[in-house]
Amino acid sequence: MDKLKIGVVGAGFIGQVHLEILSTFPDVQIAGVMDVEKGRAKAVAERFNAKVYDDLKQMREAGVDAVYITSPNRTHFDYAMQALELGFNVFCEKPMTVSLKDALELEKKVKEKGVVFQVGHNRRFAYVYKFMKQKIEEGQVKPLSFQIKMNRGELLNPPWTSDRNYTGGFLFESTIHLFDMVRWLLGEIEEMYVLGKKSVYPDIDDWAIAMRLKNGLIGTFTSCAHASWMIPFERVEVYGEHNMLMNEEMEKVHFCKGLGKEVESHDFMKVDFKEKWGYVEENRLFIDCVKEKKAPPVAVSDGVAVIRIIDACYKAVESGNAHVRMEG
Template identity: 40%
Template sequence: MSKVKVGILGAGGIAQTHVNNLNNDPRVDIIGIADIKQENAENLAKQTKHAKPVGSLDELFELGVDTVYVTIPNTLHVDAVLTCLENNVSVFSEKPMATNLADAKKIKDAATKSDAIYNLGMNQRYAHVFKKVKGLIEKGELHPYVAHMKLNRGELLNPAWTSNPEITGGFFFETPIHLLDLSRYLFGEAVTVTCEARQSISESELDSFTILLTYESGTIATFVTYAHSGWSFPFESLEVYGKHSTITTKDLDHVMYSPGLNQKIEVEEYFDVSFADKWGYVEEDRLFIDSLVNGSKQPVSAEDGYQTAKLIDAIYESAKTGEKITLSEYKKELETV
């Protein structure tokens, strides 16, 4: 069986994580690493068997890649992804899909027309703690009546680019997007969203959000996310409340499940599990390669990614207007273009 020939576009930290995973997959041959900084491409290429360091996406195409991992800054994703899909080259794009809804729609449409596969990297769906939550919901052991999500990004200081919306696309696209996507994965599509937001410490954007969401499953959820608390732990948490039952996560290290009254509480901890495994990167890479090799469904399709992009857009709109937004009616004109 011929191997999947992979190119990496962008040789930063997250590219390193994917290269480590792909190096351990016998179905994969990483043949090119592209970065505008030649030194970065060369350094990452040295960690593969024989990948060639190059400077552009076009040079990856010239090498004959079957698929490209797009691991460049958030605001640069769209052009690279569209170019891949137009050339029928499959693409794994790190989040976000795009930093505005119109561009996300362009990718969704291009993915529909292309013979290639598009996948959005939303690794936390495959973190052990959240797989536990998902499993209990799917088995019917926990009905999620109410949920609370919390994420503090830290400080918008380190790395410095996290405070620059010209790179991130906005606060929500950098880290909070993970829990928002996860909420759709666990509770179904959002029905309504209401948001209050403030510009607390940032000189350029909203950085403090309190959000109320309802979902098609009937779940009601609150989500608070902000950039001004420092890395106080747990910096990320999820609480889901069922009938006399609760499941709680603390970061991606700890999950506690109380199944009912007068029952034993179950605790699972993943402190000693490797970063890439604990955070879900190992499984999402395996599932993406599965989709290329076996024809199985990719982890996060363009349609799936578009719904998260739409929800983020609605959150910003609600923050601006103060209005509750019904997602089924929101920007319907885009859907008819």
């Protein structure tokens, strides 16, 4: 069996999570590692029996089929464009880009090249959110309204997390995952009323957004960056007619079946985080899509759609025009 050769650009935390998972797949060979920190590149390459490369061209010439872009946010666009130009299949961590302009340019390039391009919105494969999606699809909960929050404890560690030049903005950090959940679980946004302010840090670190979806659902979405890591910092609550769904991060999910009825709860505390956060499944699907030349489960258009929402939020706050009507 010919193994699929994989390379990684950015061998930090999430790069190594992907490599650990890929190293358990019998049909994958970890072939190349790139990182600006040469010592880290060497150590990670040794750990996974791979070679260190200085650039993507070298990696491609060595026969690598697919590349994971797991470097910091702002570098994703340039690496993704280069990788596509060289004919790689690409797994790009979120945020796909840190501007809508770049996201649209990237989408054009993906279409032109016809390779597999998957975005790292892993929540779609997390146990808690798959459970919610299933209950909604089965009609056991017919969503009418919702409340969503995604908090961070601080923007102190590492210090660059409060620097918008580095991250693209606080909303491009973990918050982006929950914008993806709005679309994936509940539907496309029609209009938003967006409030944001700088409370503690130089970046806008408090957001309160009211949403109306195209299917008529209404809901609220908040994200704050100075909440002190009080658990649960990530929660989606979906309200039906006297029933509801709710999660506590990736650890627990609850389904309240109705007035006076039982609550079905699932606890994933003991499950390995790579599984319960959805990383194992997103990697397996990416590899299968490359091998079978299939469309990926999280497409470049999904990457563009969440960046369009974030772009609209920043424009709303910066222009002082809080009301946003989404295009399309």
